[in-house]
Amino acid sequence: MHLVADDLAFSYPGRDVLRGVGVTVNSGTRLGVVGENGSGKSTFLHLLAGQLDPTGGEVRRDGTVALVEQELHPVPGQTVGDLVAATLDGLRRAAAELDAAAAAFDHEAGDLAELQRTLARAEHLAAWDADRRVDVALTRLGAPRDLGRGLAELSVGERYRVRLACRLAERADLLLLDEPTNHLDTSAIEFLTGELVAWRGGVVVVTHDRELLDDVATAILDLDPSWDGRPVLYGQPGYLSYRFAKNQALHRWRQRYRAERKRAARLAEVLDASYEGLSDEWRPPKGSQRHRRATRARIHVKAADRLAQKLEAEAVEVPVPPPALAFPDLPAMSPGWDPGEALVEVRNPRVVVADGGEPPGEASGAWPARDAAAAGSATSPGSSRKSVPGVLLDLPGTRVAVPPSGRLLVTGPNGTGKSTLLRVLAGEAGLARGSRVSREGVRIGVVGQESPALTPAAARRTGFETAADEALSLLAAGELDPDHVVAVASLGLLSEEDLDRPLGELSVGQRRRFELARALLHVPHLLLLDEPTNHLSIDLVDELTRALTATPAAVVVATHDRRMREELADWPELMLS
Incomplete structure (x- = not known):
């Protein structure tokens, strides 16, 4: 198989997205694609897959192509089983066609080399083993395995994992992945990494995951324009080589x-x-x-x-270099506060689904007490409790206290309650048991894993069409203190043009940047960040990590990002399991 993109260009009405992109992907090529939010990474994948027509240049393909997009929009009534059945039917149909071609082969005048390729292809597809491959992929990625569950009932991450498992089982010649680690925990990322390294065809992966680039990429394409306006292909494998260059x-x-x-x-x-x-x-x-x-x-x-x-x-036309993140100077606390008093404290939290009630048989004292005060000392690992239906979080005997300038890293597999714990700290989740106390006047900035602004329909429902509109509306409604406001345009997260564009027109990454800007808007004393690297560009991930370690404000981060966890390894850690 091979894929060639030659001088590729694409424009939306009134806006150029890509220009002068040229790459070749063969079997064994694992191309990492990076770039700023809005630089055209997802558009590039759609062009390679043939779902968009380029406005310039061309794409030549030889072989089958599978694309896993960031967002899966299910058809009404569509189930997990429908996706699995489509994968299995496609594999069996392809294998049958290959078997038929082999059976009809002319042994006297036929091309023996072509027959060998046909048989090798049938063996590679291994349709007889497809059911097991799908089940293994669903299990290892932590995806729902109930074939009757509707896709609309699943979270964004669950839908992504189902689609990814199916695509991995299909064994296409060219696999195109858009931010595949966003919704995966550590064990699932390790499984995915092994699959990609062993992939017999070509792989193109858009990612902000620096560890994945180190483990997988044989080359890195940076879609950010260089000083001459063109993207750059870095041929050396590994993220550190790319970063230095x-x-x-x-x-x-x-x-x-x-x-x-x-x-x-x-x-x-x-x-x-x-x-x-x-x-x-x-x-x-x-x-x-x-x-x-x-x-x-x-x-x-x-x-x-x-x-x-x-x-x-004698002049040389030199465009303005890309802006860096200008993280604001956040306060540790307000004047008159006692530095020894926690900004927020949560004890013995238990959260259940709104209509699920208390599941029977829960022994509230079955786990040892743990103290997760984020004051700079290491914390004990979480309990090994099993997941209980209807229970989103259950940490009996646990105290989580975040003091001024405190730090806390929350880790653990998917489904252990990391997002729910951050919602409890933010005061956004009701407690079925336990308590939450926050200091009067504390300002909290929150970046959720699946934030409403990431959905254009949800953004339209709020009535705020642009990022600038929302900031002005919050100020006019009295929800922001005029003496404690950060100018969104000064953060280097969104350009003035993007601030005036409707949220629905922004890319997923640009909407994620808006979420981060909104969390900083009111100069918070405490930042709660749930998977903050999701959908962000790789340059911004580096800049954000440095900013979080230096800010005087208190910070709580829940993340699966392996490189970020390494860089925050000296923070107190609460491991949920």
Whole structure:
């Protein structure tokens, strides 16, 4: 198999997305694709899959293609079983076609090499083993295995894991993945990594996961424009090699831009000085040496024009380098607060589904007491309790206290209650047992794993069409203190153009940036971040990690991101299981 994208370009009405992209993907190629939010990564995958037609260049494919998008929009009534059945039917149909081709082979005049490829292809598809492969993939990825469950009933992450399991079992020649680790825990990521490394065809994976790039990518395509406006293909495998090469390129770009700005400033100063001679203050009094006065004026004009032409001829067009995250200076606490008093404290929390009630047989004292005070010391690992239907979180004997400038890293497999715990800390989830106390006047910024703004329909229902509209509406409604407001445009998260665009027109990553900006809008004392690296660009993930370690505000992070966990390894950790 092979895939070739030659000088690929794509534009939406009034906006160029991709230009001059060229890659070749063969069997064994595992191409990582990175870039800023809105740089066209998902669009690039749709072009490779043939779901979009390029406005320039071409894509040539040889082999089968499977695409796993970030968002799966189910058909009404569609179930897990429908996706599984489509995968199995497709595999069996393809295997039958290959078997028929082998049976009809002309042993006297036929191409023996082609027959061998046909048989190898049938063996690779292994339709007789497809049921087991699907079941293994569903299990290892933590996806629902109840074939009767409706896809509309599942969370975004559960739907993604079902689709990913089916695509892995199909064994396409070219596998296209859009942010595959967003909804996976550590064990599921390890399974996916093994599958990708062993993939017999080609792989193109859009990801912000730096560890995945290190483990999988044989090359990295950065869709962020370089100083000449074109994407760059970094041929060295591994994230660290890419990071070093890109940092060097950005350094040269910024140096060149500063030199160009200095040159432009010098041009302006020289021209001002040259044309100064034409002002009324310089000229002799009217009536005196009139002809000499006109001659000298013409000489000054011509000399200034020649200088301007010379300097402009030497100029080099250098675009503005990409902005970096400008994380605001957040407060640790307000004046008069006792530094020893926690901002938020939760004890013995238990949360059940709204209509599920208390499941029978729960022994509330079955687990040892644990203290997860986020004051800088390590915490004990979580209990090994089994999941109980209807129970979202159950931590008897557990105290979670977040002091000013405190840090806490919350880890654990999917389904252990990490998101629910953050919702409890934020005061957004009701407790069936336990207590939550927060300091009066504490400001909390929240970035949820599946936030409403990530869904265009939900954004429209709120009535806030743009990010700028929402900030102004919150201020007008009195939900923001005018003395404690961060200007969204100053954060470097969204451009002025994006701030004025309807949320529904922004990419998933850009809407995620908006969620982060909204959490910072009211200058919080405490940041609660649930999978904060999901959907963000890889550059922003690096910048955000550095900012979280340095901010005076208290921070609680729940994440599966392995590289982020390594970088926050000195934080107190609460491991749920």
